[in-house]
Amino acid sequence: MHSISPPGVALAVRGLTRTYGSGDQTVAALRGIDLTLSSGTFTVVMGPSGSGKSTLLNCISGLEHPTSGSVTIAGEDISGWSESQLTVLRRQRLGFVFQGFHLIPYLTAEQNIGLPIRLAGRRPKRDHIHSLLASVDLLDRGGRLPSELSGGQQQRVAIARAMATSPAVLLADEPTGAVDSANARSVLGLLRNTVDTLGQTILMVTHDPVAAAYADSAVFLVDGHVAGRMHGPTADAVAAQIANLDELITGQLVEVST
Numbered sequence: 494m495h496s497i498s499p500p501g502v503a504l505a506v507r508g509l510t511r512t513y514g515s516g517d518q519t520v521a522a523l524r525g526i527d528l529t530l531s532s533g534t535f536t537v538v539m540g541p542s543g544s545g546k547s548t549l550l551n552c553i554s555g556l557e558h559p560t561s562g563s564v565t566i567a568g569e570d571i572s573g574w575s576e577s578q579l580t581v582l583r584r585q586r587l588g589f590v591f592q593g594f595h596l597i598p599y600l601t602a603e604q605n606i607g608l609p610i611r612l613a614g615r616r617p618k619r620d621h622i623h624s625l626l627a628s629v630d631l632l633d634r635g636g637r638l639p640s641e642l643s644g645g646q647q648q649r650v651a652i653a654r655a656m657a658t659s660p661a662v663l664l665a666d667e668p669t670g671a672v673d674s675a676n677a678r679s680v681l682g683l684l685r686n687t688v689d690t691l692g693q694t695i696l697m698v699t700h701d702p703v704a705a706a707y708a709d710s711a712v713f714l715v716d717g718h719v720a721g722r723m724h725g726p727t728a729d730a731v732a733a734q735i736a737n738l739d740e741l742i743t744g745q746l747v748e749v750s751t
């Protein structure tokens with residue numbers, strides 16, 4: 494069925510570049526990114542503001558078209574796909590969690606979680622919605638509107654919604670940026686749990702070394718390049734690496750072991 498990538502690879506990015514504008518106005522947001530995510534692994538992308546993190550996520554989700562290079566998701570190279578194919582990809586093969594939750598305000602938690610299934614043309618099954626609610630510890634809140642939930646609870650609903658279609662890759666852009674530290678720990682613990690218990694693959698952008706420590710590996714972007722990678726990141730090691738990103742700008746790709 495999926496024959497292009499080796500088995501066990503959820504996402505492969507090859508030679509990805511993205512240039513905006515032309516002439517004097519040219520901005521090279523991505524300058525040749527290579528990244529492979531094995532299935533069931535949790536990877537964070539870190540880097541200064543403007544280093545290309547959101548552009549990378551947007552190219553992976555097909556919201557932006559790369560200038561060159563390829564993105565392969567669950568064995569399928571999405572280069573050249575039509576907008577309607579990319580819309581189906583986003584609905585069925587990818588999950589999204591954003592800083593601002595992006596829940597539909599007039600739908601209950603349950604209805605929000607079931608939305609991707611409805612958009613895929615199916616009826617959400619009650620048991621499935623309940624197991625998703627239970628997995629984010631919100632079984633007793635399914636009938637609430639987002640405005641009746643705390644920020645942390647809203648983000649947990651957003652995670653359950655992102656998981657509803659069992660996506661090949663869950664993409665998260667600063668998912669803990671708008672919640673307090675206790676809720677951030679619970680959101681990160683949940684994300685980690687989906688990896689450990691369900692084999693979910695996650696790619697998360699964060700500025701927070703503590704958040705990075707929940708991941709299996711950290712990728713450091715500098716000026717549109719992958720400047721370093723760290724396996725088994727700890728908060729201290731990540732913080733130290735971020736403090737030294739200037740060294741990575743001019744240096745070769747650095748592999749850091751913790």
Ligand SMILES: Nc1ncnc2c1ncn2[C@@H]1O[C@H](COP(=O)(O)OP(=O)(O)OP(=O)(O)O)[C@@H](O)[C@H]1O
Nearest residue numbers: 513514520522540541542543544545546547548549
């Ligand atoms: N639509 C666009 N048109 C022109 N330039 C853009 C556009 N989108 C992003 N850029 C530029 O591309 C570069 C990378 O931007 P990107 O949003 O990917 O950074 P980021 O790492 O996500 O930063 P932050 O941490 O601030 O969110 C920046 O220099 C930005 O100004």
Ligand SMILES: [Mg+2]
Nearest residue numbers: 543546547548
């Ligand atoms: Mg960004």
